Amino acid sequence: MVGIYLSGTGNTKHCLQKLLSILDKDAKMIPIEDPNSVDAIKENDEIILAYPTQFSNVPFMVRDFINKNASIWQDKKVFCMTTMGAFSGDGTGCAARALRKHGAIITGGLMVRMPDSVCDNKMLKKTLEVNRQIVRDADEKIEKIGNDMHNGGKYPQEGLSFFAHVAGLMGQRLLFYNRTTGYSTKLKISDACVGCGKCATSCPMQNLTISDGKAVSNNKCAMCYRCISTCPVKAITLLGNEVVEQVRFEKYVG
Ligand SMILES: Cc1cc2nc3c(=O)[nH]c(=O)nc-3n(C[C@H](O)[C@H](O)[C@H](O)COP(=O)(O)O)c2cc1C
Missing domain, CATH: 3.40.50.360 (Flavodoxin domain)
Known part of the structure; x- marks a missing residue:
């Protein structure tokens, strides 16, 4: 198995x-x-x-x-x-x-x-x-x-x-x-991005790259929210325009 x-x-x-x-x-x-x-x-x-x-x-x-x-x-x-x-x-x-x-x-x-x-x-x-x-x-x-x-x-x-x-x-x-017939092109990266690259490393689609010190989405987003919940400055959004609270499973154990 x-x-x-x-x-x-x-x-x-x-x-x-x-x-x-x-x-x-x-x-x-x-x-x-x-x-x-x-x-x-x-x-x-x-x-x-x-x-x-x-x-x-x-x-x-x-x-x-x-x-x-x-x-x-x-x-x-x-x-x-x-x-x-x-x-x-x-x-x-x-x-x-x-x-x-x-x-x-x-x-x-x-x-x-x-x-x-x-x-x-x-x-x-x-x-x-x-x-x-x-x-x-x-x-x-x-x-x-x-x-x-x-x-x-x-x-x-x-x-x-x-x-x-x-x-x-x-x-x-x-x-x-x-919204479910292809990869999303709607990922938004705000000016708050510091180009740390955490999003690029975590993305399962390798959709994010760092260019001129900022993250860029290459329109192949799987909508998994991993980058949105990982970004240290909450610069990435998808369905909304502001991160309310980053979500990680580990937060909810206990
Ligand atoms: C783009 C998107 C669409 C979602 N649509 C639904 C949905 O239709 N119904 C639902 O119950 N949860 C929906 N969810 C919530 C996720 O399915 C749920 O939080 C899931 O446990 C996330 O698992 P993961 O942490 O392994 O990615 C959606 C999440 C995302 C990111």
Whole structure:
């Protein structure tokens, strides 16, 4: 078994780590942007594919990865796991359908609520205590489901049904469909940027470069919010115009 994941602010990475610690302690976890991720899928029969929900959809970066590597999925047993700030409808189903087209066998789906990674929108901000409780609830859910999977072979099917599909479409997917059909060109970098390069180093798409002492986006943003939450001077925004509070999973443990 191998876990392949995209994670912007650490939520998905944590959830995958927790699930794998129950299912298979020896299983490797590889970020989707790591060049070894393709070989790891080729070498394993069972894969957990984990990613954050974006606009009730699978992030374009993950969809792109699935389709660009179409030949590696044939007969692979794939369990889809998504994390979400509130609601994803069929956040797992979106990847599952793409994977099935390439011959994968979908073993199940799991959707876990975690702190919202969108940190430049006041309406999505929650208190530290609320986010901590969300993480505790998520851990509890994963532990229960992980044990059911490990001991009884009972795999959840969250987000894979027809009803979940309709809920996902009506939730946000149709409304924001145009934001999920490609990489984003909307990343904004303010004059506050000091050109430290932390964003460029952290970006899973290598979308950011430093030019004339300032960060520049090359319009291949995966919307993961990693750079936005890492920038030491809060110079980067995407959906909003001001960073309310940078989000990192580690803040919400305890
Ligand atoms: C661009 C964007 C769109 C999002 N859309 C949704 C959504 O439709 N529904 C939802 O519940 N959460 C949504 N979220 C929240 C994330 O899915 C959630 O915070 C996730 O746990 C982040 O995981 P990560 O830290 O591994 O990146 C969105 C986040 C981003 C950055």
